[in-house]
Amino acid sequence: MWSALVVLSLVGCAVAGPPVTRSRKDIEAFRAYLERSRTDDGLRLESRMLANPKASAWENSGKFQGDILLNDKQAELLEQQYAGVAARNAYIWPNTKWPRNTVVYDFNNEFTHAQIIAIHSAMLEIEEHTCIRFRRKTILDRHYVRITGKPDGCYASLGYWKDIPVHILNLGKAEPGEGCFINSIIIHEWFHILGFLHMHSTYNRDDYVHLLWENMKPGYEYEFERFEYDVADNLDLPYEYASVMHYDRFAFSKNGRPTMLPIHTDYGLMGQLDYVTGWDWHRVNRHYNCPHAWSSEEHSDESYEHEYKVEENAAVEDGQEDLADDLPQEEVVEDLPQEELAPDTPQDFVAEKVSVVDN
Template sequence: MWSAIVVLSLVGCAVAGPPVTRSRKDIEAFRAYLERSRTDDGLRLESRMLLNPKASAWENSGKFQGDILLTDKQAEVLIQQYAGVGARNAFMWPNTKWPRNTVVYEINNEFTQAQVQAIRASMAEIEEHTCIRFRRKTRFDRNYVLVTGRPDGCYATAGYHETMGMHTMNIGKANPGEGCFINAIIIHEWLHIIGFLHLHSTHDRDDYVHILWENMVEGGDYNYEKFDTDMVNNMEVPYEYASTMHYDRYGFTANGRPTMLPIYNDDGLMGQVDYVTAWDWLRVNRHYNCPWAWETPVYADEISQGRANHAALEKMPQGDVVEDLPQEKVLVADTPQDLEAEKVSVVEEAPKDQ
């Protein structure tokens, strides 16, 4: 059963609740955790999966909240908010939407042809369901996403940053359908690039999940901070356990027991990595103001009363789903005129499978 509504748009966010003054020791411990999350600890994803086999590959990737690669500015603002000294209206990630709804990318040449096709298939699926477009990097592009295959996991930069230049998306090499190369996980990382965090961090998550702090590894609680109502745009889309952006039950467990449980019946879907939901697509379309996105109904009466959202889905006419939204052709003005956002195919030159 899916309950209520939430999405984290990276227009900006702050730790939920009134400012809390923490001890210097607590603040320095949090700072150390964030710094560790931004460096390579030498562990391969396979090793982390052995330590916590019940969590997903992206939860086990060693970054902030598992798979978010923080910038210097993002880390510093998180520290300020944790310490209770950050301004309540200080945006963490302003203007993080990709210009003209177009993600510029380059795929590293370390992947096999099958792996490249899997990456490009995820891009094609995003293009099919949203007005986001992808375009290969040219020599004119300073800001772009470099897709790499380091063995330490699946993770990505959150949002677009004009001064960053190269943005990172890492998909640890594996056979398609395994590890980081599960299609919904690749799309999960693209959604970070596009500008989204995880649903479990939203301000009203405690209405829908129980956090079991006692079962977490030391420092694991940092990954469950909430974000404030006046900083998070929920896009008027329901909170859903089945979202591809939702944690499962066992993230950062110390003892193999759950660290988060659904309050309502989730039909076993919380944290699933089998598919991307219609509401995941709707969040993206609304965040990027795609055509007709805000006209797609989500039955706010069901949401406000906290009823089962799967009932709302059953009532939704087939013609109202986001897959039917018209697609918008996007041009990139700052590059030569012939460089249009491409319609991604799943065929690209790459090294032969080994």
């Protein structure tokens, strides 16, 4: 079953379409866009939210595709691919998975107790649903994720890079449940650390979403580039509107109108932030070759959650040895709400399918 994945796994990162030679003006504009996404423009997240209040906090964070913090090598490879100066297979990025499925992290000592609890809750939820483990940095660790609280947004480095010791996960400080401290946004940023791109970047996204270029902010059209199938592994899982990694309708809108609309019925779930889906967890498990992740080709959200329920409960009862020792004693991970968002179905499209789309 061919389907869409948002992972920069082994993963190449190539702009969709055959390699072509761009004009100097086009290349310079793309380079300027990449540099702009990597530069602190001094704007706080609150300012960007006022400019586009319908978009989510992570979409408004001023980085590549909203919240991806590119390193020098990633920016260079993206520019070369855009310019069409080399074969695409030169830009497959191997070894970007965290070794031994373990993410090493450290705090920047700038968060409140409640904020630390919220971050730990998201980490524990990832541990409960996947084989990923988190471990606090020691003096012997060279590679780790530094969790910071700069006010410019929610964003993260993409994947593990052995040549770059310090990876960044930034969460603009807010009350838990608000701004960057919405649980699903914290998990979204950890997914970038694990190597995942956004759902709308996949090679076959044009079969599932319709882009409204006329509503996009000038110069931000690059946020909607997609990646070719020959360098992105879809792990045989579906394109999913409800994925916690999917843009919503109003990302990078210049006029408050949608920039992206679902071609099939999404029941108002595209870009939802209420919960992480079963398919999201399954993508992580397959990407990191977790036990039993490849034993079945497809699951519904309900069957997937049921299948792993016993294992999750057992893990909680036994104690998460890697993370639990670092968690506050009062930490409790609650079930996330499964409610649907209000529909915003466009007039131009006919409802055909549900939020998880099988080909």
